[in-house]
Amino acid sequence: MTDNVGTPAIATHDLSKRYGNGGRGVLALDHVNLTIPPASVFGLLGPNGAGKTTLIKVLTGISDITAGSATVAGFDVRRESKAVRARIGWVAAEVILDDDFSGWENLWLQAKLQNLSDWEGRANHLLTYFSLQDRKDDKVSHYSTGMRKKLEIALALLHQPQVIFMDEPTIGLDVGTRRMLWDIVTGVHKEFGVTVLLTTHYIEEADALCDRLAIIDEGRIIAQGTPSELKARVHADLVLLEMSDGLDTPVVSAIPGVQEVRPQGGDWMIRVGSSEEFLPRLLAAIPTDQIRRISVEKPSLETVFLDLTGKRIGAEEPMRDIRKFYAQMRRARS
């Protein structure tokens, strides 16, 4: 078993995954093509249900591949699954540890499963690095959420993997713990030279942590690049407009600097070169008493996603329903 140094940490070629059979099946991954260089932090950004976790399951060998191929650390995920699993670490969205065991015993079990013989020194180093040395003999059920997360990352690093998968590593964490985890992800990458593939639906997380990222929606990679490359794709501000009645789109489209006017849900999304120049012209061109709300979004990963998919990464549907509900309430009062 030789390590394939110099090859991409992860490469997928037309990777597809379908759950269920026939017409009622769900295509969770649709011809995904990714090349992730070694020693990078790569982010997979997308809303819930976009296929992020499925991609991790397929790459770690937990789920079968329906079509296409993938390599991790240079080994074929399908044909050389054991070689892949000896070279990867995994940090779950929900912390998964044996609560009946101490921190040290969890590390011991991981060492046994990875068939490590000289693991104690490394385990102690990791416990010290993550400030868990004093509590290593305590049952992990007595650990705080942050400590549990740190131990899980220590488990993932114990066998010196080439790639670590982190599935929504900060979901459900408070702001302080999330910041701590961001520092850990950056530190782990630098200290241990490991490739990190993390999934997230937090824009700011992807922006802060990732060297490169791919935006995934409905199982398809719709864009990839560095955060600044992706932001540069949207050479525009997005103006979101909610009107009580319809919008006279030919009038708005005729305003200088407008690149595109398109409906987005019940609202309107207007791409403009400069929102500062556009807004006074807009207010002069349409009846202002019909404007319910105007918001401006400067180029960000959120606007990239909005621009590419016409929707937001966060929970958009319920929000729109609430707005409709408020609109109905206003009409009922008037």
Added chain:
Amino acid sequence: MTSPGVSQFWGLYAREVLRTFRNPFVMLITVVQPFMWLAFFGSSFGNVPKSYLEALFGASNYIQFLLPGVLSTSMLSVGMFGSMSTIQDKRFGFMKRILITPTSKELIFVSKAIGAATRGLVQIPVMIAAAVVFGVPFVLTPVQWVAWVAALFFLAIGFSSLFLAITAPSTDWQTPGVVSNFITMPLMFASTALFPSGNFPAWMQAISSVNPITFSALLGRSFVLGRAVDWSYLGYLAIFAFGMLAIGYAVSARWLKVE
């Protein structure tokens, strides 16, 4: 560095056993349940004349007759705990943690089956001690003690493998209980665990004659009551254990569900 399989088996097996021994409640139930069988069921013939007991059971104390049978039936329930532990691992995601290492599904199955059987062995000394309290004398040779424990261990391996194979594709908490009820009742009564098979109708005698619980109960009884020992029973139980282990191994490789 040891062979990967040995290292992985040892890790998972130790986890199975340690988790049980660290849970006082599980330990208490494991020990008390068969004890209650002896105390309540065993005492149900308490006032029956000895001559009647001798005629029906070939023993002057019903508990003396019952003990090898109850120990055999309690090996049925250890299988249920084994499959519950597997379903717990699937539901809490620990199965994924294990499988995102070079560990195979078959190895998880083997360590669960042998771990569950080991848990079952804990009941043996407790039951023997309880039987002594109820006035049962033990005059076994060391070889007979070893053979008896081996027979019960084979039975436990066989049943825990059977349970694990049946529940391998499931993640439902209720499945082990339902499967347990479905399997335990007919196997327990269609055996010589509680009563001699001489008075059974022909169809129950037919089931009893191939039921591994019968073989384990008869072997144990021959040791406890000082009867002639038919060592082929031990061979039959070994075949049952390894046969079920092989079936469970193949089923787990193919159908063990991860989550």
